Amino acid sequence: MSWVANARMYSVTADATAAWTEIFEWVAQQSGVNLATIAHPTSLPMAELWTRADLGAGFMCGRPWLRAQPRPVPLVAPVPLPARYGGTARYMTDLVVLGRGPFETLEATFGHRIGYTIEESQSGFNAPRHHLLSHRSAERPALYAESIGPLHTPRGVVNALLSGAIDIGPLDSYAFDLMRLDPADPAHRLRSVATTAPAPIPFIVAAPTCPETVTVPLREAFLAAGQSPALAAARHRLLLQEFRPVDISAYDLLSHWDREASAQGYAQPA
Structure with a gap:
């Protein structure tokens, strides 16, 4: 089965869009998952992306995630680079x-x-x-x-x-x-x-029915993407320090x- 990836929440400029695409393509290659980056224009509700049965990697805000039934599978959370984030997700x-x-x-x-x-x-x-x-x-x-x-x-x-x-x-x-x-x-x-x-920051999720044979290698690949020298320029363009596992309990604050x-x-x- 093929899966789709999208970073619309943080694709706020053309350069950011290109950098996210570079990261998703690297993750697809590293994980061995058939993952294709797609567009999700602002004319479409984000909920249409979050409810896709073939969603392999997409940013989702914690508030709708808490309300979702069933909930998408958390993969990783980004850690922004600027000092005001204190090295946290x-x-x-x-x-x-x-x-x-x-x-x-x-x-x-x-x-x-x-x-x-x-x-x-x-x-x-x-x-x-x-x-x-x-x-x-x-x-x-x-x-x-x-x-x-x-x-x-x-x-x-x-x-x-x-x-x-x-x-x-x-x-x-x-x-x-x-x-x-x-x-x-x-x-x-x-x-x-x-x-x-x-x-807690919006995190990358997969569809609720996405199997562990897909989510586990994707999660491992995203964690590696946060450290890979090959993606240093892309991370710099995204003010991205790294990815970390999602701390689900933190989202109770919302x-x-x-x-x-x-x-x-x-x-x-x-």
Whole structure:
């Protein structure tokens, strides 16, 4: 059987897309698995990728993974290289505004318009909502005049900010860092006014029915890809330190943030 691979969540630039393809092709050769990299355009929901019966390797956010029945098989988690990740398989959400705009602090954006990606997203919905909880009060249960979405992807948030459709929006920190590797990327026109607490990063999964004869060699090959000298340039282009086994228990934090927001009646970032 043939299997498919896709890294749309972190294929945020043409160069990142090419580098992920290089890694997937190396993993296919190293593992002996018939693994083909495919496109999954932003016009299609991520859920269509995650539910493919032939998914061999695809990035999945921890929040929808926790909700999935049956759950896809965890393979490996990426460890971003920049210092702010501390050599861990974690990431944050940057709450960003126009670089030359009027807002210097998070609090200054209150009363304006906030965007979000999709409800099932950790970085684009759950993390900013959790971060904003401490700013709410009985006198001010709503922080923003409007909550605008779904904007679907980090690039959708960037475009909404640049077009003036929103005043502040959430960006997956790793995606934001990858965008800014390109000196010409529009993301350079944005700046962060706050960063959420770290959370376990999206990881690479295979379909729930993918057999161990496939998942085990794929996992071993991805772990080797994080160390291989042949992929040093690709890892550099992806700000990728290495891959590590997935610590499933760490993702309980995402459900805890969900419960905290629900207990306070905070349905979405607003």
